[in-house]
Amino acid sequence: MSETAAATAFLLILAASPVAVLVLHALLSRVLRRLAPGVPTRLVPVLAVAAGAPGLALLVPRLFPPGAEHARAWAAAYGLVVYACLSYCYFHLFSMSESARRIRILYVLFEGGRIPRAEFSSRYGVKDMVFNRLDRLETIGQVERRDGRYFAKGGSVGLIGKVLIGWGKVLGFQPGSMPL
Amino acid sequence: MNASAFAAGAALFLAGLAVHVVAWRVRRPRHQALGLLAYFMLPWAAFCVWARARGAGWTPFELAAAGLLDFSLTCAYVQTYPAFQGFSPSFVVVLLLARAPGGLTREELLASVDEGVMLTGRLQDMVDSRLIAERDGLLELTPSGRALVSFFVWMRRVMGLPLGTG
Numbered sequence: 001m002s003e004t005a006a007a008t009a010f011l012l013i014l015a016a017s018p019v020a021v022l023v024l025h026a027l028l029s030r031v032l033r034r035l036a037p038g039v040p041t042r043l044v045p046v047l048a049v050a051a052g053a054p055g056l057a058l059l060v061p062r063l064f065p066p067g068a069e070h071a072r073a074w075a076a077a078y079g080l081v082v083y084a085c086l087s088y089c090y091f092h093l094f095s096m097s098e099s100a101r102r103i104r105i106l107y108v109l110f111e112g113g114r115i116p117r118a119e120f121s122s123r124y125g126v127k128d129m130v131f132n133r134l135d136r137l138e139t140i141g142q143v144e145r146r147d148g149r150y151f152a153k154g155g156s157v158g159l160i161g162k163v164l165i166g167w168g169k170v171l172g173f174q175p176g177s178m179p180l
Numbered sequence: 181m182n183a184s185a186f187a188a189g190a191a192l193f194l195a196g197l198a199v200h201v202v203a204w205r206v207r208r209p210r211h212q213a214l215g216l217l218a219y220f221m222l223p224w225a226a227f228c229v230w231a232r233a234r235g236a237g238w239t240p241f242e243l244a245a246a247g248l249l250d251f252s253l254t255c256a257y258v259q260t261y262p263a264f265q266g267f268s269p270s271f272v273v274v275l276l277l278a279r280a281p282g283g284l285t286r287e288e289l290l291a292s293v294d295e296g297v298m299l300t301g302r303l304q305d306m307v308d309s310r311l312i313a314e315r316d317g318l319l320e321l322t323p324s325g326r327a328l329v330s331f332f333v334w335m336r337r338v339m340g341l342p343l344g345t346g
């Protein structure tokens with residue numbers, strides 16, 4: 001195989017990698033729900049991405065033969081970045097199906113048909129949004145409960161939140177319009 | 181594969197980021213997700229036209245490789261973008277708790293959250309993005325909203341999972 005043909009095949013495989021991750025994820029999800037139901041749902045796509053990485057790593061020396069060390073090194077670095085970015089997107093896509101407000105709003109309308117705006121909050125309101133997240137944050141250790149009161153813990157989510165607020169300001173979003 | 185495709189992809193992403201920041205500060209597009217994709221991929225399209233017109237020595241493969249890297253980085257940014265725009269409720273919860281040294285009960289936390297921003301603002305954003313429509317006071321899915329939610333419903337079924345809780 002010529003170097004151009006190998007590189008083209010490599011690009012096509014990388015571009016299709018989210019589909020491979022989806023298939024691995026579906027298999028793992030169904031197997032783990034039967035064999036190990038305690039595994040957190042959000043960990044499964046991470047395991048699927050990790051399972052796909054060795055396949056991609058093995059592909060580089062097959063497509064770029066010995067003697068093309070320079071091309072091989074760049075292909076490995078390039079593949080790593082593209083696979084990581086597309087996997088990050090896939091993980092977010094799955095997380096959206098799990099916990100995004102927008103998708104939950106769409107689910108409510110998908111199941112309920114046409115709904116008066118005034119009634120919408122009785123199907124999915126701020127109470128659901130806040131309490132679902134509070135419980136999830138407690139599960140992952142970002143929040144702790146003592147005597148019925150909740151406290152921020154850890155700090156990584158809070159730190160990321162500050163970075164997001166900072167970038168939002170760069171883009172011209174007004175912190176005053178945020179719910180704080 | 182060589183360094184130039186890698187460097188070009190990264191540089192084109194940074195160029196798209198710069199265009200996006202300037203455009204957002206001047207006037208945000210109504211449909212922000214599509215606007216983001218357009219602004220970020222515009223430098224790549226312009227680069228392809230320039231490279232082919234000038235005969236600058238870029239092969240179609242190198243342009244495609246630069247484009248795929250640019251696209252991957254752009255998709256990662258677009259996925260993170262709602263957190264800057266709509267503000268993640270999870271971050272709101274953590275930041276509200278971090279600002280309360282004595283902690284908050286569930287009810288106190290709920291009372292601290294602005295429903296207008298958390299729900300009404302999000303609904304309006306989805307109306308603006310034409311995912312949902314409001315007619316005669318009734319909210320309903322648009323064809324694009326229905327297509328989007330159908331994809332997520334299919335995805336959950338493939339995984340053998342119930343619909344998410346939001």
